Amino acid sequence: MIRLYDGGVYLIHGTDIVPEEEAGRVEQLTGKKACKEEARKGTIAYSILEKHNTASDMKHLKIKFDAMASHDITFVGIIQTAKASGMDTFPLPYVLTNCHNSLCAVGGTINEDDHVFGLSAAKKYGGIFVPPHVAVIHQYMREKMAGCGKMIIGSDSHTRYGALGTIAVGEGGGELVKQLLCDTYDVAYPGVVGVYLTGSPNPGVGPHDIAIAIVGAVFKNGYVKNKVMEFVGPGVASMDTDYRNSVDVMTTETTCLSSVWRTDEDTKAYLAQHGRSEDYQELNPADTAYYDGMIFIDLSTIKPMIALPMHPSNAFTIDELNANLYDILHDAEVSINERMSNKDLRYSMTDKIIDGKLHVQQGVIAGCAGGNYCNVMAAAHILKNASCGNSEFSLDVYPSSQPVYMDLVRKGAVSTLLEAGAIFKTAFCGPCFGAGDTPANNAFSIRHTTRNFPNREGSKPGSGQFSAVALMDARSIASTAVNGGILTSAEAYADDYAIPPYDYDNKSYEARVYQGFGKADKEKQLVYGPNIKDWPAMEPLADHILLKVCAKIMDPVTTTDELIPSGETSSYRSNPLGLAEFTLSRRDPEYVGRAKAIDKAERARMNGQCPAEKDEGLRSVFAALKKKFSDADMKTTEIGSMIYCIKPGDGSAREQAASCQRVLGGLANICKEYATKRYRSNVINWGMLPFQMKADPDFEIGDYIYVPDIRKALNGDMQDIKAYIVGDTIREIPLYIADMTEDEKSIVKAGCLINFNRSR
Structure with missing residues (x-):
């Protein structure tokens, strides 16, 4: 059950939700009259924003962040812009990951030239450089940079580290340039919407199921648009931090500004395991906290979900889809074709129904949402002693980082997946934005990735090629694989499997990541490739x-x-x-x-x-x-x-x-x-x-x-x-x-x- 409250609410002692129109109950519970403006200060978000605000008031914030992150389709332009604006060193930790142009498979040396430029910039300006295939941007930031009470900005929309107590914001490169120039991120104080979690996920239900259910409930009505989502309630403790990370990253698809979660002993253990015990602090709302809205979620009621093309909010339970297969797929098919710019091109979903069942051509588990340890381990458990089959359906798996990859190898998950016929690859964001695993024309792919927008999987409708993606959790993708590509809910294979604890090993980072913050060498030269160009001149606005x-x-x-x-x-x-x-x-x-x-x-x-x-x-x-x-x-x-x-x-x-x-x-x-x-x-x-x-x-x-x-x-x-x-x-x-x-x-x-x- 997901319930959206109509207006603002007070949260008392972290457990009692009091709608604003019943504010008299606040005094009964606390002995003090309700004061909305004072209670606004009781949210976790307020305390973090106040700490990072350099303005004289909290109405119009001027934020300075603790760290920044970019990947290799954004950092070149950002550095070029900052350089043209007068920057001579990185004034805060700036992580440059190489997880988008990793393959270097298109354009001759173009992509690798960007990587060489990034390393030269890290040496010249004092940055942190993560080479290709070592980690996707958000997993590296979770493992090495995010911490309780921090703020991080990234030039990727899925910059979300709320499950680690960090308010992280995904913005365009211009906003990162401002931080490099010691300017501020200027924004009106955002509304804060509580997400009250109770209960615990059932076997077979993964983080993507919860995330898709949330996006489906709030995207179209704009309930959290440009607001901060604050996850509270006893249900938080029912999920470990790795699982929470996979839910949290999908808050981007609600159009919220950012997210933050209450922290607990599991958060503390996660940070300690990654060698950063000092980055832990307990974060909870005050005894009286006011939220501009409240999303109430009983986790025990969430079922395995699917988000049909062309948006993560196009959400259905898998059971609902299978029970109304033709009608739902027909509606989706009509919607897709209405958006098609090439009117001679038609995409079909109903032709995937064979003998009353939906047949899928491809599955992918990848990136900052799907490639986490808990998701891949759960998928491997379902596929143990099973087979993906030797027909059309294929399954590709990408871990989120080399440390995750190493432990999946040690735990036997990689060999289990390979034995089942899955293809195991390296840390890479490509399947999430159309640079890897593009399906065949008119094919249908199911993915534990972040987006399924039009052409997000790499289609070229202008050239007469179109395929489409639905989002699902790794557990149901693995179940579909076991069933030969027939869409299957993970509930069909759910049992009492407990994922073994994750064992983090930092050796791959020690071996390959360039740690240059505070070590700028201004004598170093930037290394340009022939495709790296300066911004053209732009004229001032006329009268x-x-x-x-x-x-x-x-x-x-x-x-x-x-x-x-x-x-x-x-x-x-x-x-x-x-x-x-x-x-x-x-x-x-x-x-x-x-x-x-x-x-x-x-x-x-x-x-x-x-x-x-x-x-x-x-x-x-x-x-x-x-x-x-x-x-x-x-x-x-x-x-x-x-x-x-x-x-x-x-x-x-x-x-x-x-x-x-x-x-x-x-x-x-x-x-x-x-x-x-x-x-x-x-x-x-x-x-x-x-x-x-x-x-x-x-x-x-x-x-x-x-x-x-x-x-x-x-x-x-x-x-x-x-x-x-x-x-x-x-x-x-x-x-x-x-x-x-x-x-x-x-x-x-x-x-x-x-x-x-x-x-x-």
């Missing part, structure tokens, strides 16, 4: 802007994977212009050409030429503007591209979802709402205007929108910004911009974060 609508996407949500594809594009992450060629390629393949055309006109304008001389459309636009605005002048009007989405930015933190638009001449996004804070932050840090509008868009691709006096508008309250669609007639549309800090306004005026920092 007036003219936006050409270059994409209009009316899907309910647009993911960052649709804005800039993952997977095969990874080799170009260090090449801004090269990567930009892939912008919206899976959703609107004509976008890049449109954006380039208008950017060409702007570059001509900047060079003192008159683009209207060669562009009849621009000539007629400015002729029309002159009739209404006597001061409309091409010399003072910046021209650029714009995209409209209803709700853009769900998913990855990677800044390239915004920077690729910017290097193509993008000036703005317009939307009804931004799916995540991190995507909006990326838009701002790359100098684009984060417009919003309440009405449906009354414009189409190819239309022009004129926004006069935009710099002046940024100095006001930004709640009623006049804009005009320019055509045969000029129609006004009301835009607005939600709150921005003064620095954020200055960044947009400067044209991007790099320009802003240089000007300082």
Whole structure:
């Protein structure tokens, strides 16, 4: 059972939930009258945020983090940006992992060049470098960096270490650059939602089952959007820390800002085992704590789950799916095909039903969610003395780190999986974002990974190839393998198996990880490969802007994977212009050409030429503007591209979802709402205007929108910004911009974060 409380609640003594409308009960339980503002300070989150806040009040936080983390499709751009902004050393521990471009299988030496650059940067600036295949980013941070009461920022959306008492935030690269420049992470004090756990998981129920159930309950209604999820209650103790980590990492898919859990003796034992006893402290809410919402979960009622394509919130129990197989799969199939940009391409799910059962072609257990010790051990137990079969179904397993791999070998789990026909690989994030194990065309894959967004598994619908992924726990994936690829709940094979205690061995890290924090050698040179390019110059915001609508996407949500594809594009992450060629390629393949055309006109304008001389459309636009605005002048009007989405930015933190638009001449996004804070932050840090509008868009691709006096508008309250669609007639549309800090306004005026920092 999962219950969402309608409003705020008080948690008394960590066990009694009192809805706000029954606040009188607080005095009965504590002897003191309820005081909401004081009780807000009783959450675990408040104490951690207060400790890291450098501002004079707690309403508008200015956070400095304890550590940072990036992987090899983000750290090159971050370091290049910070270097261009004046950084000469890493002022806090900065971990550079190489878990995304690990394979070096695409693009000649491109990927390995990024790794060499990363190591040279760690030596020059004083960083921590984790080579390919040694650990996925989040497992390394759990094992070596996270601790009770800390805060960590990472350039990956799944930066979540709440089960270790750390508030961790996944953000775009610009926010990490600010930390490297000793600036702060500025955010309004977030709401805090309690997650009260009671009971304990049944045999066969794993952490992904709990996570998918939570995401299914809160994503679509926005219950925890941009808030901190705080896990409390007696049910926390029913799971060991490794299991909690696997639940915690999936909180990203709720669109919350971060997460944190109460800590206990098991947390203490985990940190001690990893040689970091000093990082433990007991974290519990105060005797009276106020939460802006409460999610009540009886863990004993959670069943094995499946999240069907194309989102982790598309959640069903496996029993429910199997009982209504055709109807549910048909609805999913229709939904998938409605989103397909290539309308000649059709994906089928109902054809996977044979003799009334769903047949799956592939299983994957991997990464920061699935590759943890407890998940792989549970899967190996189910597959002991069994076989995956020699037909279509295949099973690949990726451990989360070399220490985990070593213990799985010592415990016999690896040989058990190999004997069953599974393929055991190394620590690698590829199956989670489309750079490994891409299924066959029209195939269906089940994965204990973090996401199943469109094309997240590596499909190329523009080339006529499409497959899809459902999320499941490792236990049910193993059960499906035992059953020859027929979708099977782990309850069919559940028993009283107790996972043996994990034995951590640090030797692989001692052998290979470069520990350079505090050892910067400024004489060292950065090592560049031919594909590592500097950011192109970007101009400051003009007094007036003219936006050409270059994409209009009316899907309910647009993911960052649709804005800039993952997977095969990874080799170009260090090449801004090269990567930009892939912008919206899976959703609107004509976008890049449109954006380039208008950017060409702007570059001509900047060079003192008159683009209207060669562009009849621009000539007629400015002729029309002159009739209404006597001061409309091409010399003072910046021209650029714009995209409209209803709700853009769900998913990855990677800044390239915004920077690729910017290097193509993008000036703005317009939307009804931004799916995540991190995507909006990326838009701002790359100098684009984060417009919003309440009405449906009354414009189409190819239309022009004129926004006069935009710099002046940024100095006001930004709640009623006049804009005009320019055509045969000029129609006004009301835009607005939600709150921005003064620095954020200055960044947009400067044209991007790099320009802003240089000007300082």
